Amino acid sequence: MSSTTPGNTSSGSPLGTSKSVKLNFGTKTPGNGKSKEKMDRFIPTRSAMDFDSANFSLSKENKQGEQGSPSKEESYQKALAASLSVHDSSRILAFKQKAPAAPEGYENSLKSLYNQNLAPTVKKTFRHVPTTQERILDAPELMDDYYLNLLDWSGQNLIAVALGRSVYLWNAASGGVEELCTVPNEGDYISALKWGSDGNFLAVGTSDAKVQIWDANRRKQVRELCGHTNRVSALSWNGAVLSSGSRDSTIANWDVRKRRDEACVARLTVHEQEVCGLEWSLCGQQLASGGNDNVLAIHDASFRLCHKVQAHSAAVKALAWCPYQSNLLATGGGTADRHIRFWNTHTCAMLSAIDTGSQVCALQWNPHARELLSSHGYSKNQLCLWKYPSLEKVAELTGHTGRVLHMATGPDGCGVVTAGADETLRFWRPFGEPPSAKDGDSKLGGGAMMGAAVGAGGSAGGFGGLRSIR
Numbered sequence: 001m002s003s004t005t006p007g008n009t010s011s012g013s014p015l016g017t018s019k020s021v022k023l024n025f026g027t028k029t030p031g032n033g034k035s036k037e038k039m040d041r042f043i044p045t046r047s048a049m050d051f052d053s054a055n056f057s058l059s060k061e062n063k064q065g066e067q068g069s070p071s072k073e074e075s076y077q078k079a080l081a082a083s084l085s086v087h088d089s090s091r092i093l094a095f096k097q098k099a100p101a102a103p104e105g106y107e108n109s110l111k112s113l114y115n116q117n118l119a120p121t122v123k124k125t126f127r128h129v130p131t132t133q134e135r136i137l138d139a140p141e142l143m144d145d146y147y148l149n150l151l152d153w154s155g156q157n158l159i160a161v162a163l164g165r166s167v168y169l170w171n172a173a174s175g176g177v178e179e180l181c182t183v184p185n186e187g188d189y190i191s192a193l194k195w196g197s198d199g200n201f202l203a204v205g206t207s208d209a210k211v212q213i214w215d216a217n218r219r220k221q222v223r224e225l226c227g228h229t230n231r232v233s234a235l236s237w238n239g240a241v242l243s244s245g246s247r248d249s250t251i252a253n254w255d256v257r258k259r260r261d262e263a264c265v266a267r268l269t270v271h272e273q274e275v276c277g278l279e280w281s282l283c284g285q286q287l288a289s290g291g292n293d294n295v296l297a298i299h300d301a302s303f304r305l306c307h308k309v310q311a312h313s314a315a316v317k318a319l320a321w322c323p324y325q326s327n328l329l330a331t332g333g334g335t336a337d338r339h340i341r342f343w344n345t346h347t348c349a350m351l352s353a354i355d356t357g358s359q360v361c362a363l364q365w366n367p368h369a370r371e372l373l374s375s376h377g378y379s380k381n382q383l384c385l386w387k388y389p390s391l392e393k394v395a396e397l398t399g400h401t402g403r404v405l406h407m408a409t410g411p412d413g414c415g416v417v418t419a420g421a422d423e424t425l426r427f428w429r430p431f432g433e434p435p436s437a438k439d440g441d442s443k444l445g446g447g448a449m450m451g452a453a454v455g456a457g458g459s460a461g462g463f464g465g466l467r468s469i470r
Contacts (some may be wrong), residue, residue, distance in 0.1 A: 021049070029395035038248060054362035061426035090444060129395035130429055131387060136399075137170070137425040139163055144402065144421040145359065146334065146377070147233050147247075147276040147292065150194045151406035159215060159408070161425065167204060169216065170425075172410065181221065183207075186203045192244075194235035199411075200336060203242055205232030206422065211244050212311035222315050227252045227264050234278035236287070238301075242267070243287060245275025251289055253303055266303035271295055279319040283326045286345055290316025296331055313337040320363035329444065330372055332360025340374060340386075354391045356384065361405050368434040377403030377420055385430050399426055 005232030100107075105247030141164035143150065150162040159170040160180070167190055183190065183206050192205030195352070204212040213223040213234055230247035237243075242254045251268040258265075267360040270289070279291030287299040287308070292315040298307040320339075328351075329343045338361055341353040359377030366373065370388045381404055383397035409416050409431075416428045 007203075018394035021302060023300060029268075032360065036256075050265050057074060059451040061164045068425075073111050086226050089254070093193040118163050118437045120352055127432055129397075129432070129434060131395055131397045133397075133426040133428055134426040139419060139423050142178070142421070142423045143189065143418055144405070146359075146403075146405065147274055147315070149194070149234055149276075149406065150190065151408050151412050151417065151425075152193050152202075153408035153417060154195040154216070155197070157411055158214070158427075160193050160198070160202055161419060162193055162204075163188055165367065167202075172415075178219075179214070180219060181212070191231045191233050194454060195241075196237045199241070201239065203244075205244060207231040209246065209248075211235070211242070211252075211254070213242070223260075223263075225252075225254050225260070225263055227254075227267075230274075233274060233276050236278045236280045237388045238284045243278055243280065245271075245289060245291075247274040249273055249275065249291070249293075250469075251275055251278065251287075268297075268299065268303060268369045270297045270304070270305055270308060276315055276317040277319045277331075281329075281345075282322045282323060285326070287318050288321070288329055288331075288345070290319055290331060294333075294337075296343075298329075298348065300417050308351060309348055311341060311350060312339065318360045318374070319424075320364040320365050323365050323367050330363050330365070331376060332356075335359040335378060340372070342388075352389060354386070358382075359403065360420075361403060362407035366431045367409065369431065372429070373407070373416065373430055375407045381420065382424075383407075383430070385426065395430065397428055397430060400424065418464075423461075 007370065023173060061206055070280045077223045098380070102276045103348070132453070139161060142161070143164070153159050154171075157172045161168055165188060166182040166333050168177055169180050170177045180202070181204065185208065188207045190204060191207050192203075194203045195201070196203070200216055202216050204214060206212065207228070209228040209230055209232060211225040211228075212221055213225070215221065215222050217271055221232035225242075225244075228244065228248050228250065232244050232434065234245035234248050235242065240255060240257050242256055242431040244252050244254070246252070249269065249271045252264055252268070253266040253268070254263045254264065255265045268289070271291035271293055272295075273292035275289055275291050277288070279288050280286070282289070285301050287301075287303075289296075289299070290296045294309075294312050294313065294314060294316060295308060295310050296316050297305060300306055311330065314334030314337035316331075316333060317332055320330045322328035327344055329345050331341050333339050333341075338356050338360065339353050340363070342351040342355060344351055356374060356376060358380060360374055360376055362371045362375045365371070371394065372388055374386065376382055376384065380398065381400045381402055385394040385397070386392065387394055400418065400420035400422055402423075404418050404420045406419040407416060412435055414429055414431050416430060418426050418428065420426070
């Protein structure tokens with residue numbers, strides 16, 4: 001069977017043969033009797049369509065379908081609901097305020113499986129921190145100088161304090177006090193104190209650039225080290241090595257086992273102004289120094305400079321090494337800075353910082369908790385206890401009427417003594433009892449010392465200083 005193209009007829013085609021057919025749906029070109037060929041699309045003319053009429057017809061058909069027999073979709077929905085036993089008025093999924101209660105007597109067999117690794121809920125508790133001093137000692141002629149270090153507490157429970165030209169030792173167990181030494185020249189004064197690790201030897205720095213070492217048991221001077229050209233304002237021990245920082249901007253390191261002409265084993269000149277902060281790490285591997293040039297420097301045990309940074313905007317006097325993390329150091333800045341900053345001394349990265357709002361004079365870590373105690377100058381003259389690393393203020397201790405220049409922790413790790421510009425020493429217990437002491441198995445050996453100090457009468461009347469006034 002053959003097809004013919006309109007306008008073109010052919011005949012005589014035998015059966016079984018096909019002829020290609022070209023369909024042309026195009027329109028004639030005006031003025032040209034020939035039609036266009038090779039068109040592949042049909043583009044309708046919409047001008048003749050009536051959309052309103054078509055829409056009305058479709059709407060009419062839909063209404064007739066709703067009024068008549070149910071559609072296929074409705075039939076399917078009813079069949080599905082019947083097979084699932086779902087009532088016509090109910091819903092499979094619905095939003096509710098609260099999950100329905102389990103039937104009475106129902107027990108979830110998977111409850112123990114999903115709850116066995118849950119940690120027990122522990123209610124966060126805060127320990128009570130006493131905010132008032134337990135004892136006050138009168139300390140006349142205590143110099144109001146931010147750059148000096150005039151107070152320290154030994155492992156033998158002796159408190160050394162410099163009052164003008166003299167050094168006094170106060171026994172925290174008995175309350176007795178005696179004078180250790182006095183500089184001979186009028187106008188000179190004691191500028192630094194530091195106990196050795198065994199609590200038997202006390203290093204004394206003087207305003208005439210000397211470093212003296214005293215045997216506290218025999219009350220006798222055993223060494224005198226000369227090498228600075230100005231007052232010695234900071235001291236720190238590392239075993240048999242004594243480091244001294246001076247107003248001449250140098251740090252001298254003395255090996256006290258060697259004779260006088262060989263005792264100075266290293267001299268460091270990293271600072272440009274007075275060295276007012278000096279502290280060896282508890283492991284003895286790093287030495288931190290702070291100066292009035294706002295510089296913090298870290299040296300290793302071979303006295304090589306590891307890091308030098310100027311992040312503070314005032315003198316760096318307050319230095320404290322963390323007792324539970326050997327490379328964590330806290331530093332405090334003076335009046336123009338007011339910040340406590342925490343450092344990773346291996347990388348010299350500043351971990352965190354907090355603006356205390358006042359001059360930072362001294363820092364002490366809690367030996368048995370993650371806390372730091374800071375003493376301050378203008379304007380509140382207070383002590384602040386901080387949580388670490390959150391840096392939340394746990395407590396604020398007030399009592400001094402002058403800036404709290406010096407601070408030291410007792411051998412029991414609980415008691416703290418502070419010395420202020422108001423010429424008083426005040427005793428506090430901000431750190432609480434150590435965990436072992438609470439269990440009755442204290443290994444610190446000093447748990448009762450502070451208590452004895454609180455109850456002691458004080459027999460300091462004959463020395464004109466360290467008189468108990470409360």
